[in-house]
Amino acid sequence: MKFSIDEFRRWSHKKVTLIGMSGVGKTHLASMLRQHDWFHYAGDYRIGTRYLDEPILDMIKTQAMQVPFLRNLLRNDWIYIRNNIKINDPGPVLSFVGKLGNPDLGGVELSDFHRRQAAYREGEIKAMYDVPSFIEKARKIYGYQHFVNDVGGSLCELLDEPEVIDLLDKHTLMLYIRVTDQDEEDALIRRAQEAPKPLYYRREFLETQLNEYLSINDLEYAAQIDPDDFTRWIFPRLFQSRIPRYDILARRGYIVTSKEVAAVRDEKDFLALLETAIARN
Template identity: 55%
Template sequence: MKMSPQDFLDWESKRITLLGMSGVGKTTLADKLPKQRWFHYSGDYRIGTRYLGEPIDDNIKRQAMEIPFLRDLLRSDSIYIRSNITVDNLTPVSTFLGKLGDPARGGLSLKEFKRRQSLHHTAEIAAMRDVPDFIAKASDIYDYKHFINDAGGSVCELDDPETLEILAEHTLIVYIRTSPELEQILIERAARDPKPLYYREEFLDEQLAVYMAERGLDDIERIAPDDFVTWVFPRLFRARLPRYQAIADQYGYTVDVQDVAQVNDEQDFLQLLARALAA
């Protein structure tokens, strides 16, 4: 969706999609908007509750079945287990994705890891394609004036132009571009606390081969799961940046993370986007 700054400011019911790496402040920015006027759609929350809900719960139950006490209670239907995903706590989604490597250290086989990655890919496409329906619901059912789509950090990996065209048709796409300083902070944070991530299969195969050669490994099960995540994160980060920029160049607009950090309220947010459209 393309428009002039004045058209944007005059737009009665604003609909925005925020894109960018995890950690650049998409959710923080969305939370600064008045909750009585802005419907906050979280792509990751939709993935975890609608499209990966059952696989996530099954994964938790599978782990619980390893504990004899819980096993007996589950088999007798004496307890009920499900994840407690919220917009602010998406840990069950990343836990389901898991990490590649040594099963003794919680790692997954390459086959199982790719299966879960594929499920996430399908779920993320579906969650983004749900945006038009939720725009309608937000207005018709809940009487929200404006809509913000807080998209996940891996949207640039979907390789699905139709999904991007749907988002561009129904929302103004805004990419939050990171800075070298924040990039280093996020890389250091990932090294301290390696989290499961989504990878394009082509990227994973390519980087896994390099990692195995560098580490002198000949078996996936010898990989230390946290070590691979720490090693690959900077490469993933830098591979995603031009992908996000390409989306913004074709379908939307770009704002810098330093400017986003100066936003304190709705008026600041609208002026920031108006300047981006003017540029």
Template identity: 55%
Template sequence: MRMSPREFLDWETKRITLLGMSGVGKTTLANNLPKKKWFHYSGDYRIGTKYLEEPILDNIKRQAMDVPFLRDLLRSDSIYIRSNITVDNLAPVSTFLGKIGDPAKGGLTLSEFKRRQALHRQAEIAAMRDVPEFIRKVESIYGYKHFINDAGGSVCELGDPETIRILAEHTIILYIRTTPELEHLLIERAQRDPKPLYYREAFLDQQLAEFMRERGYSDIEAIPPDEFVSWVFPQLFRSRLPRYQAIADEYGYTVDANAIANVQCEDDFIRLIMDALAR
């Protein structure tokens, strides 16, 4: 969606999609907006509570069934298991994605890992395509005039132009571009505490083959799960940047991450958007 700063200021129902790497400040930015006026839609939360809810619970139950005490209680319906996903705690989604590697260390086989990756891709597409209906629903039911879509870091990886077109038709897409300093910090943080991530299959195949050649692994199940995630993150990070930028160039606008550090309230946010539109 394209518009002038004046058109944006006069827009009665402001709708924004925040795009960028996880850790760049999208959620913090959204949380600075008054919750009584802005509906905060988290793509990752929608994925975990709607589209991957059952696979996530199945994964947790499999782990619980390995514990004899819990297995008997589950089989007799004496207990039940549920995840407690919140916008600020998406650990069950991350845990479901998992990591490639040694099963004895919690790793997944390549086939199981790819199965989960495919489920996540389908879920993310569905969650983003839900945005127009949520915009309608939260206004008609709850009276929210303004809507902010906190998109997951892997939206640029989906390879589904129609989903991006839908977002652009109904929202202003704002890409938060990392600075060199933040890039260094995010890579360092990811390598220090490796988290499961979504990868395009072609990217995964290429990088996994290179990793195994470089580290001398002949069997995927011999890989310590954290090792591949730490190794691949810089490549993943840098491969995503031009993908985000291409989306912003065609459909939206770009702001640098250091600019959002100055956003403390709604007025600051409105000025940030207007400056981006004016450029």
């Protein structure tokens, strides 16, 4: 969606999709807006609670069944296991995606890793297709005036699913939070390397980087990889590969910087920042 400033001010039910790298402040911003009559739709929360709920539980139960005490309890239906995914902490989703590498070090074997990555991608696509219905639910059922779509850092990997991007563009104002300062970019990468998190990779990108990592480290196959070391090594490359993809997405909407977002304290600041972005465009 594109607006003039006057059109934006007259837009009574504002709907915004926040896009950008993980760690730029999307969830922080969306959580703040929730306190100001905005419905917070979190992509990873929807993926985990709707589209990956059963696969996540199956993964947990598989591990639990290896413990004789828990195996007996589960087989007799004396206990049950459920996910506890939170909007600001989609931990079970991250655990499901996992890290590629040696299973003895907490890694995931390559073929299973590809399967999990594909399942996450399919869940993300479906979660984005759910956005229009949740826009309607947010207003008609829950009585929220506005809607903010807090998507994962991997949305830019869906450029080859143009229908998804078209749908978000049709129903929401797309706001790209860009990291423009080198020090801030370095800090974001450093944080990701200090506490490596599971990541989504395009298949062709992963295969290229994996082959290079194996060659550099004189390894024969993925199961020999230290999962945390590989995740730390690949993240800066993933970060750089996503910048041009986000730039393509940004053409559909507006751009603000992560520093500008960091200065937002309330809804008034956020709306003023959106008007600044519209004026710049």
